[in-house]
Each structure stands twice: as C-alpha cells, then as structure tokens.
Amino acid sequence: MHDHHEAQGVSSSGVEFDDKGWPAWPDREDLSAEFIKLLAAAQEGGSTVSECWLTLSKIDLASESSWSAEWIKTAELNEARAELSSLSGNMITARRNWLRATTYFHAAARPPGYSNDLLKRAVDGMRRCAIKFLENRVPAGQLLSIHWTDDLSLQACYLPSAVRDDGPVIVCIGEPGSYKEELITKYAGHANERGFALLAVDLLGTQTALPPERLEGHKFEAAMSRVLDFLSEMPGVDRTRIAIVADACNSSLVARAAASDARFAAAVCDAGMWDLHERSFFHRQAGDDRKICWIEEANAISRGIECPLLVTAGEAGWLLPGALAKFGDQLSSIHRDASLILFRRGETAAMQGHIDNPTLANEVIFDWLEDRLGPRKRLA
Incomplete structure (x- = not known):
C-alpha cells in the first residue's frame, strides 16, 4: 500500500x-x-x-x-x-x-x-x-443502448476521444440506483485530456427507478461482458486497451466483473474488499470466531483479476486505515500488479468515495490508467 x-x-x-x-x-x-x-x-x-x-x-x-x-x-x-x-x-x-x-x-x-x-x-x-x-460536444458524444438480456438493456453515454486513431476506452460504472449522467461531469475532462474515450454506464436503463427484483437472476458480470463485446465492434476503439473504473468504493460489482472477463486491460475498483468485509460481519453476527478478521483469507475475487489493479481509499472512510493497510499489503503479495493508495485527511479526498475532493483522486486514478494503457497522442 x-x-x-x-x-x-x-x-x-x-x-x-x-x-x-x-x-x-x-x-x-x-x-x-x-x-x-x-x-x-x-x-x-x-x-x-x-x-x-x-x-x-x-x-x-x-x-x-x-x-x-x-x-x-x-x-x-x-x-x-x-x-x-x-x-x-x-x-x-x-x-x-x-x-x-x-x-x-x-x-x-x-x-x-x-x-x-x-x-x-x-x-x-x-x-x-x-x-x-x-x-x-467536440467531438460529439452519443446515447447508446447495449443489449443485456431479453428484457433489459444497459443505457450508456459514449464520449469519443478527440484523438482520431484507435485508442483506449475507460468504462465507468455507476452502482445500481445511480445515474450515468453524473459520471460525465466526474470523468469526462480527465479522460479527454489524456486522449481516452469514455463510456459511462448505469443499470437503470430508461427507468426512473429499477426495483431490485428486476435484477434477480441477472449477473452483473455478464452485463460487463456485453459492454466489452459492444465496444470491440465500435470503430476508433482499441479492444486491447479497455479499462473499467468503479464509481463507488463500497461495492464489489466491478471487481467481480474484472475477475470474470480477462479482456479488461486495467481495473480501478475495491478488489472485492467489501465482499470480504460483509462476510466478516455476518460471521461475527453468527458468533463464528474463526473468521472475525475480514482480511484473514486471500481474496478470491482479487486473485481472479488478471489485469493491473488499483484500489483507492480514504483515511476518513468507513474502514479503518490499519485494516486498509493490511489489505493493501496482502493485495500486493497475491497480485503481480496491484496497489492500494490511501488518501490522508491532511490532503483531502479522504472521505468515503473521495466525495470531498474527487478531482484529486481522479488525477491519481487517470495517471495510473495512462501508465498502464500505454503511450498515446496527448492533447495540447
């Protein structure tokens, strides 16, 4: 870490x-x-x-x-x-x-x-x-509908890169119940300045609200594979340089997607940290003293992620800095290219989800993505 x-x-x-x-x-x-x-x-x-x-x-x-x-x-x-x-x-x-x-x-x-x-x-x-x-916008973006299941489609906003040759795409995922439109403000500038295209996706479709029962039986991992399939057929996209970024730090949905599809070139997510944390909580509630610490075991989700992996967290977030440090050390020991970056209170971006200063966190995240996705033309 x-x-x-x-x-x-x-x-x-x-x-x-x-x-x-x-x-x-x-x-x-x-x-x-x-x-x-x-x-x-x-x-x-x-x-x-x-x-x-x-x-x-x-x-x-x-x-x-x-x-x-x-x-x-x-x-x-x-x-x-x-x-x-x-x-x-x-x-x-x-x-x-x-x-x-x-x-x-x-x-x-x-x-x-x-x-x-x-x-x-x-x-x-x-x-x-x-x-x-x-x-x-210049170049103009577009609203896309990506087929997922017989009764559900993923809605996405696509913002192409101003660099005209085939280039990387950053897929940003909002959690269930969020809206893709918020992701445009948060990420478009960072992506555009680095010559990345941006695909902002949510799970709401055209619904104002999507009840949880509509998602039952549908695996989020399969939805992200559909996104990869879709992008691989789009002109101006380098299918070998598609990265996935989770917008929220308190869910392992994106981590599971990265673990299930080896085509992602890089992933910014929680590496399954919340899956482990929630599992530990349920064990404690059940009185199972053998699994009190949520980081005692190697994380199966992070082990399954083959691409470069970044986890960011804040010192003032929901998990204690000591536990995050231990998780980061474990992550580095089981993954060939993984790291956890912890933002301290003294620099901001330290609240849960970096909501107090997302700009600072996104500068670090997109610099990391730029390093992992290889050289490209820069905009002046």
Missing part, C-alpha cells in the same frame, strides 16, 4: 456545520453527502460554488419536497442560459450551462425524490441536458 503525498456552527437556515466546515444535517447524512458532492463538482465545471450556497439557503428541510424543488429551479435557470447561449452561437457557454444543469437536476433526484412528480421532472431534465451536452 502507498500513501498519497499528503467548530461546529449553525446557519440561519438551520444547517449545522462540522468541525471542518462541511454542512451536516442531523439524521440526514444522505443530504450532507449530496451537498458535499455538489460543491466538489465545481472543480470539474459541474456546478458553481455560489449557486450551490444560494440554493441551499432557500431549502426548507421541514418540507419533504423543498430539496428537490429548489435544485430543479437552479437547474432550469442553467438550462435556460444554455439554450439562450446556443441560439446566440456561444457554444462553449452553452455546454458549460448544460453540464451544470445536469448536475443540479441530478441533485434533485439524489437521494430519491420525495415526490414522484418532482423525481420524474428531475430525471427528465437531467437526461435532456446531458444529451444536449453530448450532442454539442
């Missing part, structure tokens, strides 16, 4: 702040995390800090619909600016506003809206603005 170089108060609207200045709503960690993500999106052009704080000041947490309603209003203001700029031929400003509108609509839908009408309005707006951004 490698380390990366490394007063509470209450606002007038009743929002509390932790000792680091982050908003912290009592009993609403989901909203607190969502607002942190919104602020962090400003670094990638997905929001503006002033709009985030202004919208927050208008939210009444006593109202079940206020969160979604206020973010929708902010999103629609950005969408209107985008349309006006587009009509005037100012496409750079139009793209910037469509991207911010996508983020704000996403915030209105995440966590899941309190009102079905508001949720549909938020999701429809998010998808509408994301498509506008893709269509007016």
